[in-house]
Amino acid sequence: MGMKGKIEVEFEVNCHCDILHEVFGSRPHHVSSMSPLKVHGCDVxxxxxxxxxxxxxxxxxxxxxxxVAKELIETMDEENKLVRFKVIEGDLLDEFKIITIVLQVISNEETNGVKWTVEFEKIHDDGHYPTKFMDLLIEVTKDIENHHINAAA
Structure with a gap:
């Protein structure tokens, strides 16, 4: 059995976080136009x-x-602004037996934030942790944020 773990990152964003929930939850096929160097397409x-x-x-x-990553949408929780994806095929499964990605947007009176969680089980205990993949999720989120800030300007 491979080592199991979870990596979480939470950070503030300068656009309304509902936009990020909607894009990743209902319109992921639009991500490629907002982060074209990192995401090239998303199909159902x-x-x-x-x-x-x-x-x-x-x-x-x-x-x-x-x-490529083929993902099952496990949860789409509108009330808690959470989307949970389980990778079922693709390159990530070369290193991970199980990998699940959770996006939750958090909004209160003072700030808008995003929380990414990557839950995983490595195939080999000495394999890499998915930190570089987490970096990719953060970069794509920042690209979407910048796209919406520039569109509003």
Missing amino acids: HEGEFGKPGSVICWDYTHNGKRC
């Missing part, structure tokens, strides 16, 4: 965007390599 393979049980496929660049 089964079901519908934003619906639990649906399967979507991401085409992206990670560590300078073109990659």
